[in-house]
Amino acid sequence: MNSTVLVNDAKVMSKGQITIPKNIREALGVTTGDRVTFLVENGTITIMNSAVYALKKFQSQMAGEAEKAGLFSEEDVADWITRSRREENAE
Numbered sequence: 001m002n003s004t005v006l007v008n009d010a011k012v013m014s015k016g017q018i019t020i021p022k023n024i025r026e027a028l029g030v031t032t033g034d035r036v037t038f039l040v041e042n043g044t045i046t047i048m049n050s051a052v053y054a055l056k057k058f059q060s061q062m063a064g065e066a067e068k069a070g071l072f073s074e075e076d077v078a079d080w081i082t083r084s085r086r087e088e089n090a091e
Contacts (some may be wrong), residue, residue: 020047 006027010018020028028049030036035050063082071077 006023008024010021012018020030020041023059024047025031025080028036029052030049034088037053039046039048039053051073066077067070069080070082
């Protein structure tokens with residue numbers, strides 16, 4: 001996502017619904033049927049593409065796990081994948 005600041009407003013309808021302006025939807029990378037996540041912190045609301053939010057949450061939960069497994073570089077990961085595939089094929 002780029003660092004361009006976008007400002008837009010939307011009217012809240014009677015059922016609490018809003019239409020996310022087109023330029024904001026584009027910036028979030030969401031289209032019809034996609035989901036968004038609302039993060040509320042100290043009176044500030046952040047709206048994120050739910051898929052992006054889930055990936056960021058997963059990445060933070062997995063932080064440090066690669067090092068614990070002895071994977072320190074992309075080459076280490078590639079070697080691990082190759083070994084794993086060989087083991088699976090040997091079974």
